[in-house]
């Protein structure tokens with residue numbers, strides 16, 4: 289294959305992979321490569337992310353040193369009121385699913401860490417990208433009679449596979 293058509297194919301395949309990935313549920317490693325740690329700037333991390341229904345948060349940290357607590361509301365978040373936690377997690381690796389639109393608040397349960405900035409506010413948009421307030425209109429109508437909610441999950445996995453395949457194919461094509 290000549291170089292120019294190989295390049296066009298590469299671009300097309302990458303474009304497909306990117307478009308497919310955007311419509312998929314994503315897993316967000318909280319804090320990026322730095323993870324769930326006092327030194328991470330969670331405000332800038334979170335503002336660079338788009339959280340959609342079906343996405344997952346992945347907290348990675350040193351077990352025993354840190355933990356994850358979900359706080360009840362914004363005021364508890366602002367005042368680092370760890371005692372009002374809705375949920376708490378430990379063990380060094382926790383995956384939390386963003387199952388509905390809205391805002392959730394997480395902090396470290398270790399004394400003093402929240403005050404040092406180890407907290408993050410996650411605002412989840414509906415899966416189609418509309419704002420959390422319009423959640424009632426955001427549910428996808430069934431595409432066929434008898435369609436179940438699991439249909440979208442299955443197609444999401446298929447899309448994920450397709451995007452992965454497109455990426456691998458583009459790399460293979462690029463290097464032959």
Ligand SMILES: *[C@@H]1O[C@H](CO)[C@@H](O)[C@H](O)[C@H]1NC(C)=O
Nearest residue numbers: 359360361362363364372373
């Ligand atoms: C926030 O949550 C705490 C604990 O559940 C509760 O006591 C408080 O009234 C709540 N504040 C607001 C503004 O909802």
